[in-house]
Structures are given as C-alpha cells and as structure tokens.
Amino acid sequence: MSERLDDSWFTEIFSSEGSAFSLKVTEKLHDVQSAYQHLEVYATETFGNLMLLDGCVMLTDRDNFLYHEMMAHPALFTHADPKRVVIIGGGDCGTLREVLKHSGVEKVTQIDIDEEVTKASERFFPALTASNGDPRAELLFEDGVKWVDAASEGSVDVIIIDSTDPVGPAEGLFKVDFLAKCHRLLREGGVMVQQSESPLYHSGSIIRELREDMKKAGFTSVATLPFPQPVYPSGWWSATLAGKGVDVNAFREDATGGADFALDYYSAGIHRGALSLPPFMHRLLKD
Amino acid sequence: MSERLDDSWFTEIFSSEGSAFSLKVTEKLHDVQSAYQHLEVYATETFGNLMLLDGCVMLTDRDNFLYHEMMAHPALFTHADPKRVVIIGGGDCGTLREVLKHSGVEKVTQIDIDEEVTKASERFFPALTASNGDPRAELLFEDGVKWVDAASEGSVDVIIIDSTDPVGPAEGLFKVDFLAKCHRLLREGGVMVQQSESPLYHSGSIIRELREDMKKAGFTSVATLPFPQPVYPSGWWSATLAGKGVDVNAFREDATGGADFALDYYSAGIHRGALSLPPFMHRLLKD
Numbered sequence: 001m002s003e004r005l006d007d008s009w010f011t012e013i014f015s016s017e018g019s020a021f022s023l024k025v026t027e028k029l030h031d032v033q034s035a036y037q038h039l040e041v042y043a044t045e046t047f048g049n050l051m052l053l054d055g056c057v058m059l060t061d062r063d064n065f066l067y068h069e070m071m072a073h074p075a076l077f078t079h080a081d082p083k084r085v086v087i088i089g090g091g092d093c094g095t096l097r098e099v100l101k102h103s104g105v106e107k108v109t110q111i112d113i114d115e116e117v118t119k120a121s122e123r124f125f126p127a128l129t130a131s132n133g134d135p136r137a138e139l140l141f142e143d144g145v146k147w148v149d150a151a152s153e154g155s156v157d158v159i160i161i162d163s164t165d166p167v168g169p170a171e172g173l174f175k176v177d178f179l180a181k182c183h184r185l186l187r188e189g190g191v192m193v194q195q196s197e198s199p200l201y202h203s204g205s206i207i208r209e210l211r212e213d214m215k216k217a218g219f220t221s222v223a224t225l226p227f228p229q230p231v232y233p234s235g236w237w238s239a240t241l242a243g244k245g246v247d248v249n250a251f252r253e254d255a256t257g258g259a260d261f262a263l264d265y266y267s268a269g270i271h272r273g274a275l276s277l278p279p280f281m282h283r284l285l286k287d
Numbered sequence: 288m289s290e291r292l293d294d295s296w297f298t299e300i301f302s303s304e305g306s307a308f309s310l311k312v313t314e315k316l317h318d319v320q321s322a323y324q325h326l327e328v329y330a331t332e333t334f335g336n337l338m339l340l341d342g343c344v345m346l347t348d349r350d351n352f353l354y355h356e357m358m359a360h361p362a363l364f365t366h367a368d369p370k371r372v373v374i375i376g377g378g379d380c381g382t383l384r385e386v387l388k389h390s391g392v393e394k395v396t397q398i399d400i401d402e403e404v405t406k407a408s409e410r411f412f413p414a415l416t417a418s419n420g421d422p423r424a425e426l427l428f429e430d431g432v433k434w435v436d437a438a439s440e441g442s443v444d445v446i447i448i449d450s451t452d453p454v455g456p457a458e459g460l461f462k463v464d465f466l467a468k469c470h471r472l473l474r475e476g477g478v479m480v481q482q483s484e485s486p487l488y489h490s491g492s493i494i495r496e497l498r499e500d501m502k503k504a505g506f507t508s509v510a511t512l513p514f515p516q517p518v519y520p521s522g523w524w525s526a527t528l529a530g531k532g533v534d535v536n537a538f539r540e541d542a543t544g545g546a547d548f549a550l551d552y553y554s555a556g557i558h559r560g561a562l563s564l565p566p567f568m569h570r571l572l573k574d
Contacts, residue, residue: 018311018333046305235522273560
C-alpha cells in the first residue's frame with residue numbers, strides 16, 4: 001500500500017503518537033556505548049551528519065539552527081542583562097555557541113553528564129563546538145542536578161535545560177523539585193528555559209504540566225515558544241521560559257537589532273510571533 | 288541500525304529531500320482510481336482518517352486545521368472587504384469551510400477537477416464538508432485553468448490556489464501565465480494565495496520562483512507565511528500571498544478579534560508572526 005524504506009534509511013518511531021520520521025543515510029560514522037547511552041553518528045544524504053542517542057534523533061547539520069537559536073536567544077533577550085549562564089545537558093555545544101554570541105555574557109557553564117556527546121560533536125559537528133575555546137566557556141561532565149544542588153543560591157542569570165525527552169535519563173529535569181532548585185539558583189530577574197516537546201502532541205500533557213510545575217516551583221511568569229524542528233516528532237517543537245520576578249512574555253526587542261551577530265532563524269519578529277500561541281494551545285494549556 | 292516499519296505503517300518518501308514520514312494505519316477505508324489520480328483513505332491509529340492522492344499525503348483529521356486556516360484567513364483578513372472568492376483545487380472542502388466562516392463573503396466558487404476527492408471527503412471527512420450546503424457555496428468539477436480563462440476580468444476579490452505539489456496535474460498552477468490569468472481575474476485590491484511548499488526545503492527554489500513569477504504576473508506585493516504542518520515534507524509549510532494594488536504584508540488586524548467564529552490555529556498574533564520571516568529565508572528569497 002505504500003513505499004517501503006530499505007536498509008539505507010534510519011527511522012525513528014514515535015510509538016505513542018503513531019508517527020515516524022526517516023532520513024536516508026549513506027554511512028555510519030561513529031558508534032559508542034557510553035556509560036549513559038548509546039551514541040551513533042551517521043552521514044545522511046541531505047541533512048548532513050545525524051547524531052542519535054539511544055536511537056532517538058538529537059540533531060542534524062541541516063536543521064539544528066532552529067532548536068539551538070530558540071533555546072538560547074529568547075531567554076537571553078528576555079533577561080535584562082545576562083552575565084552568568086548555566087546550560088544543563090547540551091553536550092553537542094550548539095546552544096553554548098549561541099549563548100557565547102552575546103558579548104555581555106561573562107561566563108557560561110555547561111554541565112552534561114556524558115562527555116562522549118561533546119567528543120562526538122567535536123569530531124562530527126565541528127561548527128557547533130567552534131566556540132568551546134572561548135575563555136568564558138566552562139565545560140563540565142557531571143550530573144547537572146548535583147551541580148545545581150551544590151551551586152550558590154542566587155548566583156545565575158539564565159539557566160538553559162537542553163535535555164533529552166522527559167523519559168529516561170532526563171526525567172528528573174522536568175520535575176518540580178528540580179525546577180525549584182533552578183529557581184533557587186537564579187538571581188531575582190532570572191530566566192530559565194527548557195525544551196518542552198511538541199505543541200501538537202504535548203500541549204495538553206508535558207507542556208501544561210511543565211508550566212504548572214514551574215509556577216509551583218516559584219516562577220512568576222511562563223511562556224511557551226513554538227518553533228519548527230523537522231527532525232523531531234511532529235516537526236514542531238517548543239521551548240518554555242519561566243521568569244523569577246520578570247515577565248517572560250516581554251523581551252528586549254530593541255537589543256535584538258543591535259546584536260552584532262548573524263542568525264538563521266531567530267529575530268525580534270520571530271520571537272514576537274512565537275509569543276502568540278495558537279488558540280488550540282491556549283485551550284489545552286488552560287491559560 | 289534502526290527500527291523497521293512493518294506493514295501496518297503508511298510511508299511517504301520525499302526522495303529529493305532524503306526524508307520520509309510515516310503514520311500507523313489500522314484499516315483501508317477507500318481506494319478508487321479516478322480519471323485523474325489514485326485516491327486512498329486510511330484510518331490511522333492517532334491522526335484520524337488520512338487521505339492520499341497518488342500516494343502523497345493530502346490531509347488527516349488531526350492536523351488539517353493548520354493548513355486550511357492558513358490558506359483561508361490570512362488572505363481574507365488582508366483583503367479590505369472580500370465578497371467574491373474563488374478556490375482552485377481544494378476538493379476536500381476544508382478551505383471552503385474556512386472561507387464560509389466570513390459572514391461578509393457573498394459567493395465562493397470551488398473548482399476542483401476531480402469530483403472523487405469531494406465525494407471521499409463527504410464520506411470520510413464530514414467535518415470539512417459540513418458547510419457545503421451553504422447557499423453561498425458553488426462546487427464545480429472541471430479544469431480550474433479553463434474556468435479562470437472563461438471568467439470575467441476583474442470579477443473576484445480573493446483567489447485561493449489549494450493545489451497539490453507543482454509536479455504532475457498541478458504544475459500549470461505555478462506558472463507565470465496562470466498567475467497572470469489570476470491577476471486579470473482579480474478586482475483592484477484583490478488578493479491571491481497559493482500553497483507554496485516547505486520553508487526548509489524550498490525557500491531557494493519553488494518559493495523564490497513563485498514570488499518572482501507573481502511579480503512578473505503584475506502583482507504589486509507578495510508575502511510568504513510559514514506554518515507548521517506535521518504530515519507534509521519537513522513538517523513545515525507555507526502559503527504565499529500576492530496583492531493587486533494592495534500590500535499583503537499588512538492585514539485588518541482589528542477585524543480578526545471581531546470575527547464571530549472560533550479557530551484552532553489562526554489568530555492576529557499568528558498572522559503577524561508568520562509575516563516575520565526567519566533570516567535564512569530572507570537570504571534565500573533574495574528579498
């Protein structure tokens with residue numbers, strides 16, 4: 001009844017959603033079982049290199065700009081003057097690269113539990129790790145939750161949770177106690193942002209619960225920003241921001257034009273547009 | 288190396304893009320070879336019913352609201368006072384339904400060459416054809432290009448080209464002579480809109496050429512509005528508007544709030560957001 005994919009295709013099945021996404025691959029470049037997960041890298045026909053963790057698509061050369069720009073710039077242009085940034089997860093270093101484009105940022109600490117991810121990114125996604133030598137960047141390979149526990153209260157301006165899905169290793173990063181720890185870590189006026197799955201698939205579940213949990217954790221405002229992400233389930237993804245005494249539904253729109261770096265997806269107009277949720281999301285989020 | 292899809296999945300391969308999208312199906316509901324194309328309808332596990340034409344996904348119950356709302360409302364809220372609307376293609380009647388929600392519209396003519404599409408939609412997507420009995424609706428089953436040729440110059444306010452891809456039967460609908468015929472058919476102040484493929488895959492090709500051809504055909508302004516569409520290639524799609532003496536980068540924003548109908552995706556904020564293209568599109572479109 002339909003076309004069949006032969007062995008030259010990689011397929012990720014999203015079982016609970018009854019959908020699947022496939023990319024045509026030309027070569028396996030890397031395969032390592034780390035202490036935490038199974039990491040593979042493939043060359044694809046049209047998406048450049050592809051990284052998988054436990055069989056799930058993490059990123060491709062072709063479309064990672066969408067995700068990484070939306071994980072970094074909305075939060076950084078929402079905070080009044082971000083100087084100290086922490087990234088939990090994000091081992092491919094794509095989000096780190098975007099954060100370092102902000103000249104006002106004085107220090108960024110990235111804490112990913114799995115050094116193999118960063119090593120693979122250095123080899124197979126060198127554009128993403130190009131800024132790793134920046135003196136403002138600190139790369140740690142340890143448990144992000146423990147790091148947050150040990151860090152000083154009120155010492156950070158922006159926390160970015162650049163994690164895998166809320167099942168498996170990253171599950172704890174979506175729970176209210178962890179969100180409360182992030183709230184404690186932030187200075188007044190601080191902003192956190194978390195990848196928050198698909199607007200089509202998860203508005204009435206993961207996204208709504210995350211927003212409720214962020215409020216329970218003490219955050220005074222939340223905003224979910226949808227954006228396209230072809231290689232993720234449904235091709236549509238989201239980042240959810242939360243503010244500690246700051247309204248994350250507004251941002252330093254004037255600053256975006258003055259930023260002296262070029263972007264591929266993010267702009268003030270895109271940010272403003274992403275803050276306008278479609279009516280079906282408002283209903284499911286019970287705003 | 289990856290999960291395999293068994294016979295219970297429908298897969299559409301986008302060969303030139305090296306990607307594929309699959310839905311888990313539970314039952315074949317309909318299979319007919321019309322004079323023009325092979326039409327199938329399946330029940331899926333999570334997307335409701337699915338319609339295919341020549342093996343390509345046309346629509347599903349779950350996510351067609353995105354496409355249909357974006358094909359209708361931006362054009363209708365851009366025109367100052369749309370009374371006479373023509374839809375070329377659109378046999379599933381989803382766009383027609385959205386157009387008929389505008390109480391100011393006096394007559395909508397839908398011209399689809401293949402009556403089998405509308406018959407299948409009446410049986411398997413009854414929500415989309417629910418407004419077909421509206422006295423303002425006229426459904427014709429004939430060649431849309433010939434209909435446009437024969438129609439009186441300057442007799443229409445909005446033309447919606449709700450076609451399949453620009454290969455095969457719909458190829459002519461993307462050519463400059465057809466666009467010039469649409470321009471002739473429109474009154475001064477008229478707006479046309481055409482589905483224009485994927486922002487990720489086609490910004491530097493189909494979308495750019497369509498915009499250039501619209502200008503060659505005499506239109507004074509163009510605007511491409513991206514929107515999510517999970518079941519189409521890349522999960523990201525677009526509609527391109529063109530104006531005859533009217534700026535399609537502006538719209539009757541005040542009217543959207545006053546409209547007395549509920550929508551799932553479209554809103555003034557979504558429309559405004561869609562008018563802000565990401566920087567990479569501006570570069571590829573050579574604006």
